[in-house]
Amino acid sequence: MINGEEYHISVEPRNLPFEDYLKQQGRFSHLGKEDFEYIQQKVDYEWKVLLQRSMMESFQMVM
Known part of the structure; x- marks a missing residue:
């Protein structure tokens, strides 16, 4: 738990x-290559x- 928030990743x-997502x-459409790279x-x-x-959350649970 970090600052009262829990972090769990259940699906990779x-x-x-x-x-690809934004171009759809x-x-x-006004964004250029540099914009996409920055994002x-x-x-x-x-x-x-x-x-x-x-990972910190998982490590703390083990301890």
């Missing part, structure tokens, strides 16, 4: 490029943070 998602939606970097970073929090 497929690692699909975020760009016309409202993001993907943010998504990758946040996923790593979530994985770390989940």
